[in-house]
């Protein structure tokens with residue numbers, strides 16, 4: 141028998157497995173000797189009252205044991221010699237597409253313009269120390285894409301969700317903390333992601349996939365109206381049964397290439413804004429009524445949304461206990477983003493605060509046609525750089 145129930149505990153109680161077990165058995169009204177195990181399946185912070193509490197959903201197993209799902213990787217078979225699929229970009233989309241292809245018995249061949257995670261670190265240091273941005277290796281380009289040094293918040297407001305649980309389990313099978321499977325707001329942390337990304341690379345190579353770094357896709361092989369493959373670094377041709385484009389948001393050049401090759405493009409509205417940094421103590425005081433917050437409570441976060449002159453303004457990608465990082469992909473431009481370590485222990489919180497940009501705002505950029513929004517974005521980034529002191 142499995143009994144599902146909810147517990148409301150103080151943070152220190154929720155962090156103590158023996159207390160969780162004891163309270164769960166008490167609430168289940170089962171005899172302790174009949175209980176085989178207690179499993180937490182969901183954990184969230186509830187800060188609505190005077191003192192924050194942790195809400196846990198637990199399963200109490202009596203007379204039967206919990207049967208964990210078999211590992212997804214156990215179902216993988218070598219794909220050497222299987223039909224090849226070309227993937228452009230080794231970011232989260234590219235790497236997860238490669239895992240999916242291997243699961244389907246197909247052979248992924250990935251091409252990324254950047255370097256592997258280890259080599260990429262040197263280029264990030266050059267951005268931080270000297271303000272030098274390598275357009276092929278930076279916070280957005282290179283193995284793991286923007287995901288490698290991202291904050292690693294694994295939740296979204298989007299309702300267009302695929303199989304989230306499978307993605308989470310794959311992350312755990314590659315080294316992520318299993319807490320992400322139960323936390324209401326799962327978070328990995330920028331310090332943990334590079335190793336997880338390197339582990340995913342090892343899986344892809346182990347089952348027979350190919351990964352090529354320093355390999356920028358510069359053209360497509362389009363024959364009889366079908367995409368047959370790609371041209372890498374202006375010279376090598378690579379063909380496959382299909383091509384998956386996983387170049388993310390930052391690679392503007394790929395959009396221009398698609399347009400040149402006659403692929404229909406449409407502009408779409410987007411959001412643009414600034415990143416605001418504040419002391420974490422302030423956010424904890426507002427959200428938890430505590431400053432400093434008690435042990436076992438995570439750094440607090442917030443979400444804000446309002447209308448200004450009929451237009452949506454909202455917070456985005458809030459990073460409790462985090463850092464603001466320079467995420468430009470070209471010299472002479474400024475873009476920032478936010479990250480945090482797994483412990484979220486920096487003294488500052490930061491958050492993007494953005495406003496929706498509508499296509500009618502782009503009238504001064506109309507000469508760029510379908511690329512009006514991209515050119516507007518580029519001009520804002522360049523003007524910010526020009527207004528600064530030359531650093532990133």
Ligand SMILES: Cc1cc2nc3c(=O)[nH]c(=O)nc-3n(C[C@H](O)[C@H](O)[C@H](O)COP(=O)(O)OP(=O)(O)OC[C@H]3O[C@@H](n4cnc5c(N)ncnc54)[C@H](O)[C@@H]3O)c2cc1C
Nearest residue numbers: 229231232233253281282285286287290291292293357388
């Ligand atoms: C600092 C930071 C923090 C973030 N925090 C979060 C977060 O907490 N949660 C969240 O959900 N999102 C976060 N994001 C956003 C998230 O990282 C991106 O949405 C995600 O990485 C997109 O994945 P992707 O695979 O589609 O593209 P990308 O990660 O952009 O990867 C694209 C890859 O394609 C490669 N590429 C581009 N052009 C070419 C070409 N012509 N040829 C070959 N390769 C090419 C690039 O080198 C790159 O590796 C953050 C981003 C940053 C920068």
